[in-house]
Amino acid sequence: MIQLAVVASVAALLGGLVAVTARDSRLVVLGLLVAMVAAPLASSPAPSVLTIAFRVLGALLAAYLLWVAARDRSISSEGSGIGAAAEMAVAAAVFSVGWFAVPVKPLPGPLAAQAAGISLAVLAVVPLAGRNILRAGAGLAILAIGASLLFDAWVGPPSALQQVVLMALLVGVLGSTSLLISPIEEPAANLEPPAPAPAGMSAEIERGEATVPTVAAVVAAAAGEPDEDIGPKPDRKPAASVAQMPAAEAGETDRASRARERAKARAKARAAARLAAPEVSPTTAAMAPPTAPQEKAAGAATDAAPADSAVLPTARTSARRPGRSVRDGAPVRPLPLTTADDAALGDETASRPVTPAPSQSRRLRPREPRGPRGPRP
Amino acid sequence: MSLAAFLLACGVGAVLGLIARPPAPVGRVAGVVGLLFAFVAALFIGPTTSLAIGDVTLAGSEYSGLFLACAAGSGLLLGVVALASGWPDEFAPSALAFFLGLAVATTATNPGVALAAAAAAATAGALVIVRATPRSPEADGRLAEFRTVGLAVAGLLFAAITVLRPAWTGESDVPVFVLAFVCLGLALAVRSGAVPFHVPAARLHLSAAPLAPALLLVWIPAGLGLLTVSWSATTFGIRSDWLAIAVALLQAVAVATLVLGALAALVHDELEEIVAYSIVADAGFVLLALAARSDAAAEPVRLWLLVFIVAKAGLVAWTTAVSRVFGTSNVARLRGWLRRAPLLGLALAAIAIGTFGWPGSAVYEARATLIRLALPGQLQLLLVVSIVLSLAYYGRLLVMGALPPTDEIVAGRSERPDRAAYPSVPNTTPSLTPDPAPAAEPLPELGVSGKLAVAWRLSRTLEMSLVVAIAAALALALAFGSLGASNASRFGIPLDTAAHATPTPPPIPSAAVSTPTPKPTLAPHPTGGATSSASPSRSAGPSGSPTPIKTSAPGRPNTD
Numbered sequence: 057m058i059q060l061a062v063v064a065s066v067a068a069l070l071g072g073l074v075a076v077t078a079r080d081s082r083l084v085v086l087g088l089l090v091a092m093v094a095a096p097l098a099s100s101p102a103p104s105v106l107t108i109a110f111r112v113l114g115a116l117l118a119a120y121l122l123w124v125a126a127r128d129r130s131i132s133s134e135g136s137g138i139g140a141a142a143e144m145a146v147a148a149a150v151f152s153v154g155w156f157a158v159p160v161k162p163l164p165g166p167l168a169a170q171a172a173g174i175s176l177a178v179l180a181v182v183p184l185a186g187r188n189i190l191r192a193g194a195g196l197a198i199l200a201i202g203a204s205l206l207f208d209a210w211v212g213p214p215s216a217l218q219q220v221v222l223m224a225l226l227v228g229v230l231g232s233t234s235l236l237i238s239p240i241e242e243p244a245a246n247l248e249p250p251a252p253a254p255a256g257m258s259a260e261i262e263r264g265e266a267t268v269p270t271v272a273a274v275v276a277a278a279a280g281e282p283d284e285d286i287g288p289k290p291d292r293k294p295a296a297s298v299a300q301m302p303a304a305e306a307g308e309t310d311r312a313s314r315a316r317e318r319a320k321a322r323a324k325a326r327a328a329a330r331l332a333a334p335e336v337s338p339t340t341a342a343m344a345p346p347t348a349p350q351e352k353a354a355g356a357a358t359d360a361a362p363a364d365s366a367v368l369p370t371a372r373t374s375a376r377r378p379g380r381s382v383r384d385g386a387p388v389r390p391l392p393l394t395t396a397d398d399a400a401l402g403d404e405t406a407s408r409p410v411t412p413a414p415s416q417s418r419r420l421r422p423r424e425p426r427g428p429r430g431p432r433p
Numbered sequence: 434m435s436l437a438a439f440l441l442a443c444g445v446g447a448v449l450g451l452i453a454r455p456p457a458p459v460g461r462v463a464g465v466v467g468l469l470f471a472f473v474a475a476l477f478i479g480p481t482t483s484l485a486i487g488d489v490t491l492a493g494s495e496y497s498g499l500f501l502a503c504a505a506g507s508g509l510l511l512g513v514v515a516l517a518s519g520w521p522d523e524f525a526p527s528a529l530a531f532f533l534g535l536a537v538a539t540t541a542t543n544p545g546v547a548l549a550a551a552a553a554a555a556t557a558g559a560l561v562i563v564r565a566t567p568r569s570p571e572a573d574g575r576l577a578e579f580r581t582v583g584l585a586v587a588g589l590l591f592a593a594i595t596v597l598r599p600a601w602t603g604e605s606d607v608p609v610f611v612l613a614f615v616c617l618g619l620a621l622a623v624r625s626g627a628v629p630f631h632v633p634a635a636r637l638h639l640s641a642a643p644l645a646p647a648l649l650l651v652w653i654p655a656g657l658g659l660l661t662v663s664w665s666a667t668t669f670g671i672r673s674d675w676l677a678i679a680v681a682l683l684q685a686v687a688v689a690t691l692v693l694g695a696l697a698a699l700v701h702d703e704l705e706e707i708v709a710y711s712i713v714a715d716a717g718f719v720l721l722a723l724a725a726r727s728d729a730a731a732e733p734v735r736l737w738l739l740v741f742i743v744a745k746a747g748l749v750a751w752t753t754a755v756s757r758v759f760g761t762s763n764v765a766r767l768r769g770w771l772r773r774a775p776l777l778g779l780a781l782a783a784i785a786i787g788t789f790g791w792p793g794s795a796v797y798e799a800r801a802t803l804i805r806l807a808l809p810g811q812l813q814l815l816l817v818v819s820i821v822l823s824l825a826y827y828g829r830l831l832v833m834g835a836l837p838p839t840d841e842i843v844a845g846r847s848e849r850p851d852r853a854a855y856p857s858v859p860n861t862t863p864s865l866t867p868d869p870a871p872a873a874e875p876l877p878e879l880g881v882s883g884k885l886a887v888a889w890r891l892s893r894t895l896e897m898s899l900v901v902a903i904a905a906a907l908a909l910a911l912a913f914g915s916l917g918a919s920n921a922s923r924f925g926i927p928l929d930t931a932a933h934a935t936p937t938p939p940p941i942p943s944a945a946v947s948t949p950t951p952k953p954t955l956a957p958h959p960t961g962g963a964t965s966s967a968s969p970s971r972s973a974g975p976s977g978s979p980t981p982i983k984t985s986a987p988g989r990p991n992t993d
Contacts, residue, residue, distance in 0.1 A: 158602055159599075159601060159602060159603070160599040160600055160601055160602060161600060161602045162600065164599075184580075184583055187576060189576060189579055192576070192579055192580070192583065193579065195583075196579075196583045196586060196587075199586070199590075200552075200586060200590065203587075203590040203591070206594060207593070207594055210594060210599040211545065211594060211597045211599055214545060215488050215489045215543060215545075215546065216486070216487030216488065216489070217486045217487050217541070217543070217546050218489070218543065218545050218546045218549060220486075221537065221546055221550045222549055224534070224550075224553040225552050225553035225556070225586065228530075228553045228554075228556030228557065229556055229582075229586065231556070231559075232556045232559035232560075232579065232582060235559060235560065236562065236575045236578070236579055
């Protein structure tokens with residue numbers, strides 16, 4: 057009968073193998089999750105149900121942290137540095153060596169845990185030597201899992217507190233990875249020192265009561281400094297954003313760069329299709345009653361557009377929504393352009409004549425960068 | 434109970450602080466209150482403190498309580514400085530998360546738990562890197578930080594397996610111990626930014642959040658050093674040519690760090706770089722303690738770590754305060770700062786004295802003992818060299834501060850509260866209308882909270898100076914053995930007891946050992962004076978165990 061420890065060890069090894077060879081970040085997360093869940097089961101005797109439940113919960117938390125960071129940021133792993141076939145061959149070879157070698161005798165734990173632990177430790181070397189943070193994080197997590205398996209095999213089953221600590225270690229490693237692979241969202245515009253607006257000005261502007269200082273403004277003025285706790289340092293050089301950084305230094309892989317280029321090309325094609333679509337006369341568009349969502353979208357665009365912003369002269373049919381086109385007699389409203397569309401339009405829109413149409417305006421200016429906070433001292 | 438309260442305060446504070454990001458008042462409150470509760474709880478941790486979790490007991494000791502109190506207390510002081518100078522959202526959660534792991538590591542009686550907890554705690558350092566905006570593309574320190582974390586985790590996990598002494602089947606255990614020594618030494622050197630791994634540490638002010646050096650260069654290396662040195666004498670006190678080479682390499686790194694780090698602090702112009710190199714240079718003493726491999730090095734390094742934590746955290750706070758008050762961190766542009774902020778100058782002098790003391794003081798003797806134990810006689814001069822270099826860069830800062838101030842410094846704020854500014858507030862408050870003579874508006878009535886807020890904002894410079902002065906005074910007191918530092922340093926942490934419970938492995942009769950005329954090595958010869966240390970088990974040094982017996986690892990099941 058196949059023992060649970062053997063199955064768990066092999067599952068942990070396979071999970072680690074998937075994590076170090078997969079290109080899709082979701083597969084990396086899945087492989088890590090399998091390895092983290094299977095690793096505590098490789099102990100002999102098996103830990104208590106409470107301990108296993110704790111490790112599983114920790115594994116889910118760690119995997120979730122990594123998945124959250126990797127799912128929507130176009131971050132993908134480069135895959136194996138030496139090729140998936142080579143990784144599998146190395147894993148199989150080292151597993152065999154670990155199965156037949158006897159570095160510790162008598163062995164307090166299962167032999168399969170020893171073989172899988174050595175194999176995982178070897179598999180972690182290549183990712184850890186690379187420059188991709190996601191792969192290095194996966195490698196470090198695999199190394200920690202391998203060390204826990206070796207601990208099971210060479211020293212014996214770990215205590216409950218040690219299981220908790222190992223879980224915390226895995227959460228810490230993958231949490232750090234998820235944070236470190238996250239692109240920094242502060243654009244350069246946000247990091248430049250703000251204009252030397254006097255203290256309290258912003259608060260008054262926001263309230264529209266320029267002559268009635270708020271308590272905060274009084275306090276800030278009394279202290280002779282802006283109300284912001286985190287202010288710029290005068291002798292600091294303007295910071296650079298990730299957008300200005302080389303892709304490799306920003307933690308982005310070549311694959312991600314290509315994906316971004318493809319997305320740009322698609323956005324440009326969509327924008328060109330919009331421009332090439334048959335135009336709708338303003339009269340026709342005005343006669344048709346708008347639907348509620350369209351009304352809401354148009355209102356939002358009007359509110360968001362600054363007074364001096366350039367707008368497109370006519371409404372155009374969206375090429376992406378033929379069912380709502382003018383050919384079907386349905387009302388047509390302009391769709392708000394996205395930032396990618398704006399960037400893709402480039403000089404084409406700049407050369408078109410513009411007329412003010414506040415009710416159907418489209419922003420051509422890039423959206424305000426969503427910086428989480430101001431510059432640091 | 435106090436240990437549980439410490440763990441609870443750190444855990445809850447860290448989680449709340451992380452959840453409350455980006456800036457929210459609850460995040461600041463959770464961070465400062467968590468640090469305050471942790472500090473108070475750590476004061477009550479003592480030899481009678483224990484907490485059983487499963488089959489592992491977390492046991493306190495005088496030293497672990499004082500060590501945790503120093504760490505949490507310096508974190509609290511830095512938190513107050515951060516409130517006045519600009520709150521970095523990641524600082525308090527990462528510090529609390531690290532203190533949580535550090536508390537488990539310094540109180541666990543199981544070596545596997547202690548070292549794994551230290552590895553988990555070391556990952557908290559990534560928090561202060563991640564959300565910081567690199568000021569230049571080449572200063573993105575994320576990969577360097579991750580590699581550092583990985584090295585620390587790998588070294589500590591491997592050491593955890595090694596020190597538990599599995600029943601190796603090889604002829605000699607020495608290669609395993611040599612590898613473990615190299616892993617621990619490398620992890621400690623890289624984490625503390627020792628030369629030649631100093632570049633990420635020097636760039637921390639470009640790539641990390643403000644106050645990050647306190648966590649990455651002071652607290653984490655100090656915690657790792659404390660755990661590492663616990664095993665230095667008992668586990669690595671074996672004679673081996675390979676180990677001698679590894680020790681010689683570690684000695685070379687430590688000497689280079691002490692000298693070049695202080696020199697770098699002397700020649701750099703940015704305060705953050707000066708402070709980083711100053712911390713790096715003083716961390717070389719921890720490497721020396723690891724290289725000493727003697728029980729006699731345990732007590733001085735414990736005392737040094739207490740002083741190191743408080744003094745260097747105070748130095749980080751001093752840098753933050755000066756940079757904030759005068760708006761620059763360039764030494765040349767800070768000419769005359771001492772005249773505007775004499776309290777900060779006093780604090781800097783106290784930090785300097787607390788760092789190296791003078792002959793007869795506890796910290797001076799501790800540093801001298803570490804150099805004497807770890808280095809051969811030709812290098813004993815290093816103590817004087819390090820003190821002279823340290824005096825040079827501290828003196829440079831003070832002399833620059835005493836020079837006639839620049840216009841920028843004169844125009845900057847001083848420690849004197851600007852109370853005269855309050856009555857003229859409406860006149861100085863700008864309005865949207867560019868009226869050159871705006872009409873005076875009646876001063877709004879302020880409640881108690883408003884008055885407190887005004888007082889807080891008017892006196893920010895003074896508040897930061899006072900906090901830095903408190904840190905400097907604490908460092909000075911610890912440096913002279915006060916506040917129970919000398920007494921607590923005589924007793925180690927539970928890991929010391931566990932280390933001494935597993936005797937030194939038998940010296941393997943290798944070719945090098947059997948040679949009648951051993952080759953000269955930089956490694957110190959173990960002396961009988963090792964027994965003078967008041968380590969918990971008072972075990973003899975490596976040569977004091979004539980017939981050591983290899984025993985089973987504690988807690989390892991007998992499967993024969």
